[in-house]
Amino acid sequence: MELLSGLINNYYYFVAIILFVIGTHTMLTHSNMIKKVIAMNIMDASVFLLFVAIGYVHGGRPPIIAGNEEVLYVNPLPGALILTGIVVAVSVTAYALSLIVKIHRTYGTVDCDEICKIRGDE
Amino acid sequence: MRITARLVAPFIQLYGIYVIVNGHLSPGGGFSGGAIFGSSLVLVAISFNLEAGAKQISHHTASLLESGGVLGFTLTGLAAVFFGGNYLANRAAGFPLGQAGEFFSAGAIWIITIFIGIKVASTITTLFYNIIEKEQTVGATKRTDK
Amino acid sequence: MVLSEQLPALIVISPLICAFLSPLLYRRHARASAYLVLLSLLLSLIMAAALLIKVQRTGPLFYQMGSWPPPWGIEYVADPLRVYMLLVVVAVSLWIFIYAIKDLEHELRDEVIGWYYTLYSLLVASMAAMTLTNDLFNLFVLMEICAITSCAIITIKEDRECLEAGFKYLVLSAMGTGCFLLGVAMLYMVTGHLNFGFLQEELSTAVLNYPLNVFTAAALFIVAFGTKAALFPLHVWLPDAHASAPSPSSAMLSGLVIKIYAFSLFIIFYRVFPRSLLDSLPLSEIVLWLAAFGVMFGSIYAMLQTDLKKMLAYSSIGQIAFIFLGIGLDQRLALVGGLYHIAVHAITKAMLFMAAGTIIYATGVRKISDLAGIGRVMPLVMVAFTIGSASMIGIPGTGGLISKWYLALGALESGRSLFVLVILLSSLLNAIYYMPIVINSFMSQEDFGHGVKEVPKVLQSALVIGMVFVALTGIFSRPLILLLEEQMALFF
Amino acid sequence: MTYILITFLVFLALFLRFMLGVEVRSILTFYLLGLIIYLFSFTVAEMPLFGSIDSPAFNEVPRRYLESGVAETGALNIVSSIITDYRAFDTLGEATVLFAAIAAVIATLKSH
DSSP states (O other): OHHHHHHHHHHHHHHHHHHHHHHHHHHHHHOOOHHHHHHHHHHHHHHHHHHHHHHTTTOOOOOOSSSOOOOOBOOHHHHHHHHHHHHHHHHHHHHHHHHHHHHHHHHSSBBBHHHHHHHHEE | OOHHHHHHHHHHHHHHHHHTTTTTTOOOOHHHHHHHHHHHHHHHHHSHHHHHHHHHSSHHHHHHHHHHHHHHHHHHHHHHHTSSSSOOOTTTTTTTOOSTTTSSSHOOOOHHHHHHHHHHHHHHHHHHHHHHHHHHHHHHHHHHOO | OOOOGGHHHHHHHHHHHHHHHHHHHHOHHHHHHHHHHHHHHHHHHHHHHHHHHHHHHHHHHEEEGGGGOOOOOOEEEEEEHHHHHHHHHHHHHHHHOOOOOOOHHSSSSSHHHHHHHHHHHHHHHHHHHHHOOOOOOHHHHHHHHHHHHHHHHHSSSSOOOHHHHHHHHHHHHHHHHHHHHHHHHHHHHHHHBHHHHHHHHHHHHHHHHHHHHHHHHHHHHHHHHHHHHOOOOGTHHHHHHHSOOOOHHHIIIIIIIHHHHHHHHHHHHTSSSSSSHHHSSSSHHHHHHHHHHHHHHHHHHHHHOOOOHHHHHHHHHHHHHHHHHHHTTTHHHHHHHHHHHHHHHHHHHHHHHHHHHHHHHHHOOOGGGGGTTTTHHSHHHHHHHHHHHHHHOTTTOOOHHHHHHHHHHHHHHHOHHHOOOOOOHHHHHHHHHHHHHHHHHHHHOOOOSSOOOOOOHHHHHHHHHHHHHHHHHHHSSSHHHHHHHHHTTTTT | HHHHHHHHHHHHHHHHHHOOHHHHHHHHHHHHHHHHHHHHHHHHHSSOOOTTTTTTTTTTHHHHHHHHHHHHOOOOBBHHHIIIITTTTHHHHHHHHHHHHHHHHHHHHHHH
């Protein structure tokens, strides 16, 4: 019961973890390369979700200081870190996609199993 | 479609620049602004053709801007060392902070944001062109084969 | 402005600036671009040496990026241990680059060589920064630079095998960084810090309130760095990637890139997790057993290979496991051995890959069985190969013996004589697969049956430098061992 | 203690299953990942409460960013001031990643 109430309270974190596992699963079981790249993005996105959720404070406002009155702002650090993380994920995706374009041109397929078959035949 | 693109593109570009230069005052910054600006160039290229897009920013300029953007960032950091701070220092290196909330404020942040904006915009266009151009040449050779 | 205070940043920045300049420069002056990389690496090397002297004289240097004190800004730390690693990285990459200038001409097309220089200097910069950084998130960003560039120097070759190997490497290392970032998120959640020192302080209390979070983070770190450093069951990407890459890339990847992850894991174990946590968790036990399996597995698979570069790649799996063995034994002398093995293996394996690359350059032969009699045609290359093999096996007088000696001493001192057996057995296996090549190449009755091109002076000189390096790790190991012992005394 | 072992073994098993056949592989992966979710759910239940002001992450670090960020960097947008000032080296690394991606893409696509 304690487990359940903990999960309900922290369901943001739990969803992020589930997404992470879905990403891992897709990455490991699907042989299509495009799907692998999508799974990679799901994994990254889930971690970003977790990170940003850490920074949230109930009733907090976005950390853009306006005026001098006392307002509660959310934690700005995770947001800033994730901004970096997103760009990193984008560049990895771009590189992976260009690699797939190249692989498609040389092998004529984007399926890992078929590529293994082609290489086995050589 | 083309008319819309031609109509909208300058506004998107203007908005991108606005987001970049106001990065220290409002939500946004180099990354988002650069992405907006870059995608406007991609939009033009998609809706017309590659040459029209290339007219807006040529291949050579893009790669020049790209290296220049990061290099500018690095050199800003080195300038901080030169002025007596540590690497990438802002206040400690004596960059003028100005009055918070004004347009020209926050010292090195302002400079760095612009460099990032240039870098990201050129990156998006270069990525797009590199992947698309190869596809086109491959498609062209295939057609001649037939 | 005191220049010597700024060294940690400048060492990283020098190859970075060079990386940004070289695509602009290469279009007009191809040669100048190569010299620029050479110059920047040399500059970094000189600065790293200066840093080592300074650090040994005045103690660790804490460098605050942007002049912000640690919990708010990013901190770089230069203590003798990290600077030792930094020196290994910069020196070995400078030496490999000398080899690369000539070797690349026949492996890559002209247009991409400029980009290769860029990627190479980015890789060096990221690795140099990874040795010094004291911040978890910064480490993540640097790991991604390292992952992208190290994949790119594989896939740059016009070869379909490279593409597939590169993709596999990219996907698995992206998974590794995903796991790492999840671990970072969990640690950040319970402590609120990213700086190593502050984390260590906070974790000793946080582990009482949130034990599972910390344990999961530790497990995720092992998975992440295990994937990236090819620890035994997570090594699936390595043989293809290292064997199919251009020879300088193979030397770089096998020599430095996998080591840097092992070193990062070591730093995280001992600088982030408090001592009490390490003692109460079976972390090092897991690493230890995996490493022992890896040692045996890598050696046995290497014996089965017919391709020269593939054999060297499998041998890397066995050798990287020695470093993890040092971490796993969790004992002072074993750690000295493991960390010394980083330098030894970086130099030796890089030289072996260079020798293999030179053979491929001159003759085009890749199969081990075709190497019979090559020693009489290319004596210098095979002498280099022999010296490298000797160090791999651990023949007396070589660096390989010293690191294995310390590992065995450590294993004995912690009462785990089983692992002494593992070390001995793996040396035997190494001898079984390295010695036949050497003996065949010199003693074989039949003549070498392939055409031989002349080996350029640059490649020869790179091999000579390599031999000197390997000899140095054997003969003048004393100062380095002393430095490591002194540093290890801080942990125990 | 046992927990960490299990988590780790599960990850190991994930990689080991490359050696099995396709059907066994997918079923095994499915169960293993179910197990991982189950294990992780304990971790999640133990995490600091979501959105709470007392969570350990909301310590002196973000407080200083929020309180004196404007005075110290001159930027109203605190996220901006973190990425381009307090932790500017991360951002330099990030710009470098972008540059590396471009270099990698061009190098990969040109080499044919």
